[in-house]
């Protein structure tokens with residue numbers, strides 16, 4: 001057998017890094033010119049193409065009926081699984097669609113059925129709905145629930161985590177890659193490698209990171225990843241998806257199999273779908289799912305790494321601008337590199353800052369401690385103002401926020 005010399009790659013020029021074309025993004029996004037929308041972490045502005053996909057499908061349902069319209073779109077719906085898989089480095093049979101991240105997390109945690117004596121280790125960055133579910137599961141099933149200690153930069157303390165995992169107690173480790181309450185980015189891949197080493201199930205809540213950062217399930221070594229559509233993916237509300245590693249879904253039985261995820265094969269028998277779709281339900285918004293598919297394709301063609309770099313840079317610029325405003329304290333950990341920017345304005349409640357900014361056309365939100373007690377509550381913060389740009393935000397949007405906050409301060 002002749003051996004083929006390896007293609008020399010070292011001397012090849014690296015392809016030019018893709019750049020984000022903000023002008024084109026704004027042209028494709030009707031809402032971008034109507035105000036300064038800086039709330040991608042809440043629900044981002046979708047592109048006109050995503051919206052048209054949803055509306056066209058609703059029209060098709062109106063004219064032909066829901067089942068008939070869905071049958072016409074079966075190839076596009078199928079493509080949604082492979083696009084979602086491509087986005088996170090998974091296989092299509094490891095993807096299941098849900099109506100939200102919370103539904104995905106709840107369905108999968110319930111299907112894990114951790115028995116009494118097992119342990120859940122949750123990051124301090126855990127989101128409210130997931131935390132409430134973990135607390136009730138732990139209470140009902142007799143599990144220990146530990147909030148992972150953090151280091152001074154608020155990330156999960158890897159040494160403390162290793163110490164816990166090394167005692168051999170079977171554990172579910174659940175981490176929010178980026179929380180709702182700050183721009184923190186958890187060291188997901190390092191956590192994944194610890195869980196791999198000591199054993200356990202690693203659930204990554206990537207609700208705020210998919211579409212924002214480059215996320216690869218193999219690099220991170222997570223067993224489960226859940227995300228929502230409406231945030232950095234710019235998909236319609238009521239959409240989301242999860243990844244469940246094949247070796248895991250093969251062993252997991254959904255608590256409530258649905259006609260979508262199982263076949264009722266005999267009077268007392270049923271067979272589960274041979275993919276992660278076993279966790280899905282039959283009913284759902286087909287229009288929303290088609291819109292999610294298009295939003296994922298757009299995220300892929302926009303280039304995930306270019307998007308990450310642009311978004312993190314926008315976050316840095318916003319933080320730098322806000323730091324210059326008298327009375328502002330940035331509430332993100334110092335090491336933050338993400339497009340979620342949180343701050344407080346001395347003497348003005350966050351909700352008040354948000355409503356005064358809204359009057360100026362600047363859209364941000366206030367995140368109360370009740371959305372993240374293990375983070376904001378632990379830091380003694382009642383609430384923070386959260387701004388989160390996306391690729392349709394230009395310099396004018398960022399400046400409008402900084403100037404708006406300065407003028408609120410000046411009016412006091």
Ligand SMILES: Cc1ncc(COP(=O)(O)O)c(C=O)c1O
Pocket residue numbers: 041099100101102103127129130176178179180205207208227228229240
């Ligand atoms: C980190 C994080 N996880 C989960 C969720 C819940 O997502 P959903 O509303 O789609 O259930 C949110 C929502 O803000 C979030 O920020």
